[in-house]
Amino acid sequence: MKAIFQFLMKIILDTNFLLDCAKFHIDYQEELRQHDLYVLDKTISELENLINQKKASHAKVTLQILRKKNIKVLKTINESKSVDSIIAEKEGYAVATADKELKQRLKKRKIFVIRQKKFVTEI
Numbered sequence: 001m002k003a004i005f006q007f008l009m010k011i012i013l014d015t016n017f018l019l020d021c022a023k024f025h026i027d028y029q030e031e032l033r034q035h036d037l038y039v040l041d042k043t044i045s046e047l048e049n050l051i052n053q054k055k056a057s058h059a060k061v062t063l064q065i066l067r068k069k070n071i072k073v074l075k076t077i078n079e080s081k082s083v084d085s086i087i088a089e090k091e092g093y094a095v096a097t098a099d100k101e102l103k104q105r106l107k108k109r110k111i112f113v114i115r116q117k118k119f120v121t122e123i
Contacts, residue, residue: 009035011112012087013071014097015046022058022065024117028096029069031120032112038072038093042083096120 011032018039021028029037044066050059076086084102087095094110097103103111103123115121 009094009110010038010092011035011094011096011110012038012040012074012090013043014087014095014099014102015043015083016098017096017112017114018043018047018062018066019056019058020098020114021120022062024114026114026118026120028120029071032096035094036072037069038074039066040074040076040083040086042076042086044073046083094122 013028017028020026044063047056047059047063047066050056051063074090078086081089084099084105087093087097087102088105094112095102095106096112097106098114103113111123112120113123
């Protein structure tokens, strides 16, 4: 019997990726089930700010899902840097994002995106 090994990756979920998953009803945890999923504490802060400003209708659902699914939270040290800058500097993590500029900054890393508003795939 041949053993099939899945390479376990650590994937940081970006704010816009999470919001799009909520918007398109994509179960990212199921799509990425073979990997360890993380968010930055600043991502959670961004979602909370969006809820307070009532600018993102999917932010509340996104935050509830994150808490329900027990996604691991990475603590950030530098408060002045943007979430995208912190993600770009984090070594050893793949990134799930819909942000075009962030994707360009991450050229040598594994990136996961939403395709056809239905599923998550690696590019």
